[in-house]
Amino acid sequence: MSMTDQIEATNRGLARVWIEFESALIQVPVIARLTGGRLRLEEYRSLLRNLRQQVVEGGRWISRAASSFGPAHEDLRAMFITHAAAEHRDYRLLEQNYVAAGGTLEEIRSAPKNIGTEALSAFMYQAASQPDPVGLLGAMFIIESLGNRLAGPWADKLAAQLDLAPDALTFLRYHGENDVAHMAEFDHALTLAVGSGGEAASATIVRHAQIVARLYRLQLEELDNG
Numbered sequence: 001m002s003m004t005d006q007i008e009a010t011n012r013g014l015a016r017v018w019i020e021f022e023s024a025l026i027q028v029p030v031i032a033r034l035t036g037g038r039l040r041l042e043e044y045r046s047l048l049r050n051l052r053q054q055v056v057e058g059g060r061w062i063s064r065a066a067s068s069f070g071p072a073h074e075d076l077r078a079m080f081i082t083h084a085a086a087e088h089r090d091y092r093l094l095e096q097n098y099v100a101a102g103g104t105l106e107e108i109r110s111a112p113k114n115i116g117t118e119a120l121s122a123f124m125y126q127a128a129s130q131p132d133p134v135g136l137l138g139a140m141f142i143i144e145s146l147g148n149r150l151a152g153p154w155a156d157k158l159a160a161q162l163d164l165a166p167d168a169l170t171f172l173r174y175h176g177e178n179d180v181a182h183m184a185e186f187d188h189a190l191t192l193a194v195g196s197g198g199e200a201a202s203a204t205i206v207r208h209a210q211i212v213a214r215l216y217r218l219q220l221e222e223l224d225n226g
Contacts, residue, residue, distance in 0.1 A: 013206035021213035028220045048098045053113040055091045057121045065128035093171040100168035112226035116219030134193040138209030152176030
């Protein structure tokens with residue numbers, strides 16, 4: 001199989017994972033209420049509170065992954081470093097949104113990881129610690145696609161349902177606007193990974209996407225269950 005064919009096969013595999021993930025995601029109670037126009041303000045604060053823990057860890061596991069790439073993957077290492085630098089303070093937006101939605105900094109900062117976030121973080125760090133962890137591109141595909149495809153519409157629905165001020169929605173707005181560029185970077189990273197790793201790299205990228213799709217959904221199913 002040519003490199004072009006292998007990249008196309010990888011993208012098809014990721015597309016299948018995304019379709020399954022999005023179909024399952026809308027059945028998670030908090031997302032079902034959000035998309036159905038029934039989310040309450042306290043539930044939005046709960047969502048922010050629980051997302052913060054995952055976002056805090058995100059910059060850390062991306063940095064860990066960068067340090068695990070060897071000389072043969074220095075371009076991927078550089079891209080992971082850049083990505084970590086761009087996102088490692090995103091949790092501050094969540095804190096600001098939480099306060100703007102009527103919560104306190106103490107509440108959101110002291111909230112423990114729920115059991116789904118514990119599982120997601122554990123997998124991310126384990127994967128990031130492997131030599132040349134190209135599979136984490138699959139994880140990043142799921143997380144960045146959430147921002148690219150769903151964050152903006154979710155923000156619109158929240159603004160309409162809860163009459164929230166703009167400063168209570170900046171996390172979702174930011175990712176809705178900026179993850180388009182991140183997906184372009186992902187496409188380049190995928191070309192690098194599959195170009196050098198072939199079918200094996202493709203398989204591990206899709207496999208990681210499947211695992212992270214399930215664990216991300218789990219953390220939304222287990223809100224405040226710490």
